[in-house]
Amino acid sequence: MAIVCKSPAEIEKMRRAGHIVRQVLDELAEQVAPGITTMDLERTAERRIKESGAKPAFKGYYDYPCVLCTSINQEIVHGIPSEKRKLKEGDIVSIDCGVVLDGYYGDSAITVPVGDGQPEQTKKLLQVTRDSLYRGIQAARIGNSVGDVGAAVQEFVEAAGFSVVREFVGHGIGTKLHEDPQVPNFGTRGHGTKLRQGMVIAIEPMVNVGKPGARLLPDKWTAVTEDGSLSAHFEHCVAVLEDGPVILTQ
Ligand code: MF3
Numbered sequence: 001m002a003i004v005c006k007s008p009a010e011i012e013k014m015r016r017a018g019h020i021v022r023q024v025l026d027e028l029a030e031q032v033a034p035g036i037t038t039m040d041l042e043r044t045a046e047r048r049i050k051e052s053g054a055k056p057a058f059k060g061y062y063d064y065p066c067v068l069c070t071s072i073n074q075e076i077v078h079g080i081p082s083e084k085r086k087l088k089e090g091d092i093v094s095i096d097c098g099v100v101l102d103g104y105y106g107d108s109a110i111t112v113p114v115g116d117g118q119p120e121q122t123k124k125l126l127q128v129t130r131d132s133l134y135r136g137i138q139a140a141r142i143g144n145s146v147g148d149v150g151a152a153v154q155e156f157v158e159a160a161g162f163s164v165v166r167e168f169v170g171h172g173i174g175t176k177l178h179e180d181p182q183v184p185n186f187g188t189r190g191h192g193t194k195l196r197q198g199m200v201i202a203i204e205p206m207v208n209v210g211k212p213g214a215r216l217l218p219d220k221w222t223a224v225t226e227d228g229s230l231s232a233h234f235e236h237c238v239a240v241l242e243d244g245p246v247i248l249t250q
């Protein structure tokens with residue numbers, strides 16, 4: 001599949017989709033508290049997306065059943081919201097949301113602490129994962145390659161003593177949720193697809209406290225760490241433009 005570079009008008013549409021995702025995630029971050037369920041978050045998101053005039057991007061994508069992915073603690077990504085999953089003090093929850101507006105996609109994720117009783121290592125995991133995303137974004141420049149983005153993320157994460165997941169990667173995004181190229185959170189500088197003016201990529205580091213390995217739960221969606229260690233996930237859509245990277249999910 002060819003990589004599609006976007007015109008300024010298309011990037012503007014993606015910015016609008018991205019802005020809706022941001023507003024939804026901001027509201028969900030406020031709602032996260034001990035005692036609420038991940039289905040409570042799902043209902044808020046579904047209502048807000050509808051009110052915005054956009055459509056959810058994930059529901060029905062390969063038969064995925066919800067508008068959000070909600071992944072608690074050792075869950076890496078693609079946890080399915082459930083009435084049975086009640087958040088408790090000290091947990092962390094990754095919330096991943098995508099929408100399509102006027103034919104263009106926005107996709108972003110955050111990991112939020114539940115209450116404030118997290119151990120220092122957990123706080124460090126959230127900080128390092130968020131910062132690694134910004135390292136990746138800073139590398140998303142014309143003339144750099146996808147390998148520069150992955151290397152920037154990986155080097156930062158590993159220097160902090162954590163590890164990056166290999167089984168799931170970021171992606172191009174535009175008139176489809178997933179476009180070429182794949183954007184791994186690991187790599188070699190100077191390798192892989194060269195970044196060009198107008199490319200839009202979703203950069204989404206998934207970082208484990210322990211070993212990098214992942215496995216799927218029997219629901220065939222939820223990815224968890226093989227070693228049971230905690231995992232965090234942050235994601236932004238980024239346009240590669242003349243003056244540098246521009247975050248569209250802002
Ligand atoms: N942000 C995730 C991704 O980009 C969400 C996909 S969930 C799915 O891959 F259900 F849509 F597959």
Ligand code: CO
Nearest residue numbers: 107202204235
């Ligand atoms: Co994504």
